[in-house]
Amino acid sequence: MDATVLDTLFKTIASRKGADPSQSYTAKLFSKGRGKIAQKVGEEGVECVIAALSEGNEELVGESADLFYHLMVLWAEMGVKPEDVWAELAKREGISGIVEKASRPKE
Template identity: 65%
Template structure:
């Protein structure tokens, strides 16, 4: 496993482990306490902030907002009971496929 994958897996494990933490002492636990809708809202907000940083050609903000998006996306995965290995498997399944072919094969 690459060092990058290990970092992401450690981050996910930390985030998942905060489900039972005290919301007064953990931002992550506070998100879980507020529920799926709030978590999903934060993912959307971070995605928009990342897109705006890209449009503004602000490299430092693209990096920062990408990290924020990863974090909030991992909170969402943990809340939904999704493991990173499931995402990795889906990416591996799509590897080598044309994006247009893959998109056309999806059930709508």
């Protein structure tokens, strides 16, 4: 499998913007706004941690899928496209994580 499944998922998610919230969970998330969507990303991230520490691989796989889904809803809400993220990852390819992190502007 490659990123194609993620690109397809993103297209489906983006198509739900403005759809009837009573007919689509994704449309319902969009109707609740960026804050709620971001909260869901955080919740799913925590559930991934819990699955990794106290459950098993099957649970981690399921929670990871939930995390990807909610993250993509957030991307769509904010106008970020998967290819933007793929390009950022490609820029970092072959660069040490320590070097990459050190190159980021200090806050």
